[in-house]
Amino acid sequence: METRILIAGFGGQGILFMGKYLAYIGMSQDRQVSWLPSYGPEMRGGTAQCGVILSDTAIGSPLVEEPDILAAMNLPSFHAFEKSVKPGGTLYYDSAFVAAPGTRSDITYIAVSATQTAESNNLKGLANMVMAGALLKSLPGADGGVIETAMKKTVPERKREMFDANMKAVTLGRAL
Amino acid sequence: MSEKILIKGNEAIAEAAIAAGCRHFFGYPITPQSELAAYLARRMPKVGGVYLQAESEVAAINMVYGAAAAGVRCMTSSSSPGISLKSEGLSYLAGCDLPAVLINVQRGGPGLGGIQPSQADYFQATRGGGHGDYHIIVLAPGGVQEMYSYTRDAFDLADKHRMTVMVLTDGILGQMMEATATENGEQTADNRQEKPWAVGGVRGERARNIVNSLYLKPSELEATNLSRYEKYKQVEETEQKYDSYLLDDAEIVVAAYGASSRIAKNAIDEARSKGVKAGLLRPITLWPFPKKAFAAAAKKARAFVSVEMSMGQMIEDIELSIRCSRPVTLCNRVGGMVPDPAMICEAILNANKEATA
Known part of the structure; x- marks a missing residue:
């Protein structure tokens, strides 16, 4: 099985970091993974995207053009990539930025109050990881020890505060 | 490791x-x-x-x-x-x-x-x-x-x-x-x-070495070249190196290196699901080009497809390696655009149709 994930949003929202965490989720499950960022002028501000593939077999193209899962962290990304989601796929979006209902009937829309949850829990800047937590529900077996193992690889343990905050955000996201 | x-x-x-x-x-x-x-x-x-x-x-x-x-x-x-x-x-x-x-x-x-x-x-x-x-x-x-x-x-x-x-x-x-x-x-x-x-660092302990590319005597320069x-x-x-994917029974051989070869693999799977025996020959050494592998593949293949993010460069080495004994077509995007699996699959199906006709 292969799961192709596209994460898109503003530069500075932690799009690439979120992708890295999801890639480590795959690695912690002994799956093949790839992570490909946008590295154009976007890096200097504006939009940021990241394609992550988790697979049980060797990964061919690392480009995610038809995601099974899209995480839209802002409105421009929602509009830009809504059409690209594979039929039967899932579109997660941050309800702080996207109010409009989706236009497709062949995909599932899931509103996640990522920004709001992060801010009301004193986790400013970690809406990305709240979203990651919510999104884990679409990844079979991404629970229990896997969640923590992946976090340990993403955030070095010497940065204990960061680790705890990120874990809290993921846990909150899973509970949404 | x-x-x-x-x-x-x-x-x-x-x-x-x-x-x-x-x-x-x-x-x-x-x-x-x-x-x-x-x-x-x-x-x-x-x-x-x-x-x-x-x-x-x-x-x-x-x-x-x-x-x-x-x-x-x-x-x-x-x-x-x-x-x-x-x-x-x-x-x-x-x-x-x-x-x-x-x-x-x-x-x-x-x-x-x-x-x-x-x-x-x-x-x-x-x-x-x-x-x-x-x-x-x-x-x-x-x-x-x-x-x-x-x-x-x-x-x-x-x-x-x-x-x-x-x-x-x-x-x-x-x-x-x-x-x-x-x-x-x-x-x-x-x-x-x-x-x-x-x-x-000779310090008189051994003869001096000189590293130089200037040879004003043509006979000497010729000798270095030879x-x-x-x-x-x-x-x-001795150093030709390549990798392959589903090549053994391949009738359409897709040649691609680097990032293109990864995308080609997806396309080959797609073509196989449509009944076309496609396989990948991936050069790892571009020089020396794996000529022997291409010559061997040409004995069984009906056609080649060169997948490149260039305007048809590696295709020349493929044609030389197989002495133009099989048709070779180009499937490419350039300028920072990347070929997608669907486009490569179509090129494979076309090559197969031409070869069958």
């Missing part, structure tokens, strides 16, 4: 250089290669190495020229426009038979071009790049783990043949992360070969 870590292709190359005993790196930033230089700027001082930020690409390759002449393992890296600037230095390195490693993380061209991935420097790489009769060995990794292992190999090949070895990659592979096993660079033995020809080409013949005979 350690536990696998997620690492960018650019960083894997940098870490491999450390593991190979390279302690002299001369860098200059350019997208999409910059992480490589940035990584070594942090890492080199920790292993007692030299990271030197040159004032230009031309300066960096000439620092490599000097370091190589002194007999140390050395490397520089850039992306397409920067490689053009380094081409004069490549010619001098070849003229002096010096071992060096050069990385090209390709972007779209010509000119300043763009910063998105490309494979348009194939001719430049496989034909040497600079002036004069010479070759460099060109390795084309297909993923991050291979960027690590082939960069490591590049240093051994360079020393073994006293040649420049280029690792030719692109913006996709440089920027992507994959799970990669690396060695602990500090603990890796330095397997440098003895270099009795190297210059420096002996160098004897060496190249050996390299062509």
Whole structure:
């Protein structure tokens, strides 16, 4: 099985970091993974995207053009990539930025109050990881020890505060 | 090998250089290669190495020229426009038979071009790049783990043949992360070969060595060229390297290297599901081109498809290798655009239809 994930949003929202965490989720499950960022002028501000593939077999193209899962962290990304989601796929979006209902009937829309949850829990800047937590529900077996193992690889343990905050955000996201 | 870590292709190359005993790196930033230089700027001082930020690409390759002449393992890296600037230095390195490693993380061209991935420097790489009769060995990794292992190999090949070895990659592979096993660079033995020809530090203890590419007597210059080409013949005979995927019963052979080869694999699966026996022949050495593998594949295949992010460059080596005995078609995108599996699959189906007709 292969799961192709596209994460898109503003530069500075932690799009690439979120992708890295999801890639480590795959690695912690002994799956093949790839992570490909946008590295154009976007890096200097504006939009940021990241394609992550988790697979049980060797990964061919690392480009995610038809995601099974899209995480839209802002409105421009929602509009830009809504059409690209594979039929039967899932579109997660941050309800702080996207109010409009989706236009497709062949995909599932899931509103996640990522920004709001992060801010009301004193986790400013970690809406990305709240979203990651919510999104884990679409990844079979991404629970229990896997969640923590992946976090340990993403955030070095010497940065204990960061680790705890990120874990809290993921846990909150899973509970949404 | 350690536990696998997620690492960018650019960083894997940098870490491999450390593991190979390279302690002299001369860098200059350019997208999409910059992480490589940035990584070594942090890492080199920790292993007692030299990271030197040159004032230009031309300066960096000439620092490599000097370091190589002194007999140390050395490397520089850039992306397409920067490689053009380094081409004069490549010619001098070849003229002096010096071992060096050069990385090209390709972007779209010509000119300043763009910063998105490309494979348009194939001719430049496989034909040497600079002036004069010479070759460099060109390795084309297909993923991050291979960027690590082939960069490591590049240093051994360079020393073994006293040649420049280029690792030719692109913006996709440089920027992507994959799970990669690396060695602990500090603990890796330095397997440098003895270099009795190297210059420096004689202090009257042995005869002086001179590293030079100037021969004003044509007969002498001819002799250096001829002996160098004897060496190249050996390299062509012994160093051809390739990988394959579903090639054994393939009637349509897709040829692609680097990032293109990964996309081609998806297309081959798709074509197989539609009943077309497609397979992949992936050159790992672009020079020497794996001619023998292509000649062998031509005996069974009905047609070839060259998948490139260039305007039809590798296709010439395919046609030469199979002596035009089978039709070869081109499937390509350029300028930073990347072919998608559907487009490659269509090219496979078309090649199959033509071959059947």
